[in-house]
Amino acid sequence: MSDNSQSHPGSDQEKDTHALRESINRDQLGGRPRSPKEEEKRQNRPPVSKDELSKGAQVFGEAKVNWLVLGVSAAVILAFSIWAMTAPAHAFDTMENVVGFIGKNLGWYYVLTVFIVIAFVLWVALSRTGKVRLGPDHSRPHYSLFTWVSMLFAAGVGIDMLFYSVTGPITQYVTPPDAAPESAEAARDAVVWTMFHYGIGGWAMYSLLGMAMGYFAYRWGMPLSIRAALYPLLGKRVRGRAGDAIDIITLVGTVMGVATSMGIGVVLLSVGFSKLFGLPDGLGLQIALVIVAVVITIAACTSGVDKGIRLISELNLWSAGAMILYIIVTGQTSFLLNGMVENIGRFINTLPGRSLQTMVYEEGGSDWMAGWTLFFWAFWLAWGPFVGLFLARISRGRTLREFVIAAITVPVLCDFLIVTTFGNSAMYEVLNGNDAFAELAMESPEQGWYTLLEMFPGATFLVGLATLSGLLFYLTSANSGAMVMANFSSSIPDPAQDGAKWLRILWAVITAILTIAMLLAGGVTTMEYATLIFALPVTIIAYLVMASFLKVLRMERAEMEGRRLHSHQVATDGGNAPEKTWRQRLASMRSYPSQQQVEKFVRTTIEPALQDVHKEFTRLGYETELISDFDPVSNIPTHALLVNIENQRRFQYFVAPVSTPIPSFGGRRAQTEDSYYRLEVFNQTGTEGYDLMGLSKQQVIDDVIDRYETHIAFLTLTFNTDNPSVLTPPTPPVAEPAMAEQEEAVVTDHQALEPGESTRS
Template sequence: MARMRDGHAGGAADEGHPPGAHDAARAAHPPLERTRFGGTERAPERQRHERDVPFSRSDMSKGPTELMEHRGPRVHWRVLIIASVVTLAFSIWAMLMPQQANDTMQAAVGWIATNLGWYYVLTVTIVIGFVLWVALSKEGSVRLGPDHSRPQYNLFTWVAMLFAAGVGIDMLFYSVTGPVVQYLDPPSGDGQTMAAAQDAVVWTMFHYGIAGWSMYALLGMAMGYFSYRWGMPLSIRAALYPLLGKRVRGPLGDSISIIALVGTVFGVATSMGIGVVLLGVGFSLIFGLPQGIALQIGLVIVAVLLTIAATTSGVDRGIRWISELNLWSAAAMMLYILFTGQTAFLLNALVENIGRFIVTLPERTLQTFAYEPDGAQWMGGWTLFFWAFWLAWGPFVGVFLARISRGRTLREFVIAAITAPVLCDFFMVSLFGNSALHEVIVGGNTEFAQLAVESPEAGWYALLQMFPGAMFLIGLATLSGLLFYLTSANSGAMVMSNFSSSIPEPSQDGPKWLRIYWALLTALLTIAMLLAGGVTTMEYATLIFALPVTVIAYLVMLSFSKVLRMERAEREGRVLQRRTMATTGGRAPERSWKQRLERMRAFPSKHQVAQFLDRVVRPAMADVVAEFRAQGYEVEQGRMANSTTGIDEPLLRVSMAEFRDFHYQVALVEAPVPMFGGRMSRETDVYFRLEVFTQTGSGGYDLMGLTKQQIIDDVLDRYEAHLAFLTVSEESDVASVLTPRMQQPTGTLPALPKSADDVQDLGDRKD
């Protein structure tokens, strides 16, 4: 039941109308001529409903039905088989003909870098601009869920999961070799100069900066919005429903899922490959094992076994625990390096690096090195590879971020995603990179510099060996790298199983056997790319297979901007309504000073609330309904059964012809008794509130203690607000902000949250 509450309480589907009931309800309740927004149904509206692409909230509310043929989890066999064939074919090709595979991909990457480098750069720039626009716009206050939903995880846990899911072990791999390479051989100008040193670390920070996290934020907020606010599956195809309509369930939607799935497989496999190459050196140093491909394959096998064990435990017990441990181990490693190394130099360099990054960000974002002789080659090996890496990881990390961000606002989600993890990245890259540069520039260690360029994994551990207590630091760093690796592999297997399944519930995952299958297939692909040429081949494959994902990014931006117009219309409607408000100002009904004082001491029981409902609220709403009907309105009055309290809750709905109906429900909400205030003792830990719920969730105020007339005024104030919203929608020349009616047969009205626990569990069950 709570799943219906969450999915439908916040947006179009929050009317509670079961998908597919609109046509039957429209036939059963013809439009009223006297209603302001009634009259005969317009031909353009009928034409819109004949199209495949949704143009309105009414059309959008059909999404859950049109996207889900079955109510339970189901494997998308076509997506699974095609994506598996592509992955297996590439793996077999890479293992049987490694040199040919490497040469072919190298040629393809060269062509992409020369001819499509500008396209990757432009795409990432547009994505950054789009997510910032969403966060800074007034629509940034929209929640990933109904208006009354709140975050499931506390801030620290949430940030830890953001960081651990979106940051792979590859950052450790490139944190030393990146700055050293850019110092010795920068993309422009001479190497081994002061200018090259100032830019060396900044380039790596740029590659691990807001570009990748903007891609994660784009796909994460889009999928989370459509899932938690509209009741659709947590998937890429659901995020494209406003743009493509019911076609997302057919071959077109399958193609989109296949592209996202294949990109995810190659992105995760690349991270796994880089991880085992790096960890192989660490295990060799700690346990004395011989380095080479055998050790790397062994680590892949061991890691897959650990991933299978962890992935069956779910988000809370598996990924959450690993994420927090990951953050603590990474923090310990960074602090050890900071205080046992060149502390003053590292802190000064960190501040300068961040400042230089901020100042030069616009220039670097649009930099293509068109005037440099080897500009395309450098772009293909660095910036374009990282942009492709983030694009390939975008659907994977986006799904995971959406899973853990229910109840967050769009603004909070975007700002947190592009700041908190990015600052952690900067700290890590700056400490490792500047420690390496100090050894090269000040210490004159050319052997270390050469090692860092030719063998990044060996160079990283060579740097660790220069610190006091080297073996302790190596062990800590290897543990941190292993946790990075396990987090990415664990969540990757989970997301890949979701992409190859149809899952109505965002809280659910694909079958366990499917997660195990993808963990094994990703391991096979990782081994194949290691045999074909190691890290270089992985970079090539990522750059190639991420190209189709750029199309998905553009489609998601178009789809998401379309549905945000609906949110804007509702907000502008509320603003317009406030200009003519009566006594309440659009918020809680205004109380007398005696009522306000009494309310401070009142913590009513369930019995007291039930009595107030029968004596005051129900008669007030009955009078309103009678007057509506006397004036020719089409009104539906009913009661909502609350299985938790056993008390039926009053509800009225005014039909608005082809527009969205007016919905007013008084619901019992359980709340904890505060420990402060005028009450000096507590007989119970909880009390009950009578909150008003509309289509967008709870109004946040309590009707308990009001007079009958005040409640009548509140109903009319809410009705005026609804009319103002429809006025803005009607006056807009954008088709997508129109809000046709959403009715349903009597007796099928949805339940809304009744307690704090219900609000916390929204989206976890389905009626």
């Protein structure tokens, strides 16, 4: 930086700011008072900048039950349940007709929706914005990769997979949708169709909703909800009736999905309990199992055994793994392994075409689509908010790229292992002439699944292990489902909190009533119909979430581009830090300052530097603020320089201490502490990643001006774009009120760092 620019900081920036203001102010109101309608529109309009986006956390208020969402959702579910129980034949016929209409007229819509979701999440992962984290820039994952991936798998696997792993492949072999029955072509596709239905489509939906909820919760401090994910699209209207409608649609669809999974589970488990304990299989045993799930959920809520439920969710993975290994070792090992490899290869090879296949040219294609592909797509849509919320809860600090790639690969491969093991074991029997087994598996899938298990050595042990595994899947889904429903029917600003315990119990009871009603109205088929119907409105939510998320990702990309255009200084530690002399660099490598030294440096260097810059900005006509405070953990002074730019994201230069472990190698360790404090610069999305300790006052001033130049470059880029959804509205915005009326605080997440936590991974 030249001497002239040092003596007149902000002179170049003043020109940029003046030009920016002139272009923005051409068609503004010219100071006349706003009408009430204009004021309401200004207050409720969607955010057009990340600065406005940061105010989203203030919109949702304190934690409380949303009685409107709870009442309407519960009323819809209970009304449907009463109808199904009092008039089961009429309910079944009506839903069958509606599903027939959907299969003929809207099948393309479901197929296209899932394909678009897959394409969208892949684009997010592979684009530059894939580097954005579910949290501030400096946040890092709380779980190891292995633990995290294990939890991903546990979240998305339900007992329904065991139910369809046998009947699915056999049905597609005997009555294939697009091949000759019982032909070699039908055999090659039999297992692949079930893999397709349990493959990338479902996990892409989980990824979409999970990363959207996690992004807004952990990066912007909003609730972990679908409503919050639509804030960039709807603005403050998300706290009103529009947001309530979104939550009602989401909640009803989720209840339907969980009830369907529970219903399929009790149908399957009742056969296992009948075989193991001699209990009469039928509706009575199925209802008893539903009641058991409610009792377990109540016990978990009232006795504080959530850790025990988490232990059960891990135990079900081990039991499922043991069951799969036992079948591979004691069954047709070579056939199963060969089939597994070929199935995966054929799945990959046919995925693009299969993803857009609607069976329009096949006779009875719409009926087949309604009973299989459309049902599964609706199932994943209904389960999307449920599983997505859980995925978001465990993924704070992950990048979007990590989140998506892991979610659509590792759990999918685990799903494939289950499907191919059971599916190919069943196919081996059918290909070798066991027609009676094939007929049983198609007419009564639950009986067919247990009949297959009885063909292996040690059948009693395997049936017991399979029943235990299914029971654990079933109980985990019931308990976690009640928790998610309680969250969706509440307003909970803190993403780490859950809905009230009594609310979880209420939703467990309501879901149980719905499950029993659908069992009375026709069993699994009725559940499939109900899921397909009630998931239709959820597709609208999926499109809204994609539009909202696309808007904020454009903001992120614009900021990245702005930084890139003006990153003319690169620090030796990898950030855009101020340039140090070689003596300063060498000294910093061997120095871990004490807390007293950091406090002294802040008072003698940082504070005077920011005061001088603040005075100069003010003299040149900028609207600035200099906010001084203390870090709540270390009590070290913090200082934030804010420069306001009309109708645009303001500039923030926030200096705060970050506790960092002292390395055990190199340098001097004169002190006995295990950590020291770095003075890092925070913008509105996190730390810039460099330490100011050891700089001169002039170097700190230069760094402030450098950061401001980068900010101006960012605003200039976003203002000149033709796309209004990046940062600028399509028409000149209404002028903001005076900065004295602004309520927002300095946006940073440095206080979220625990003592001793580093900003480095």
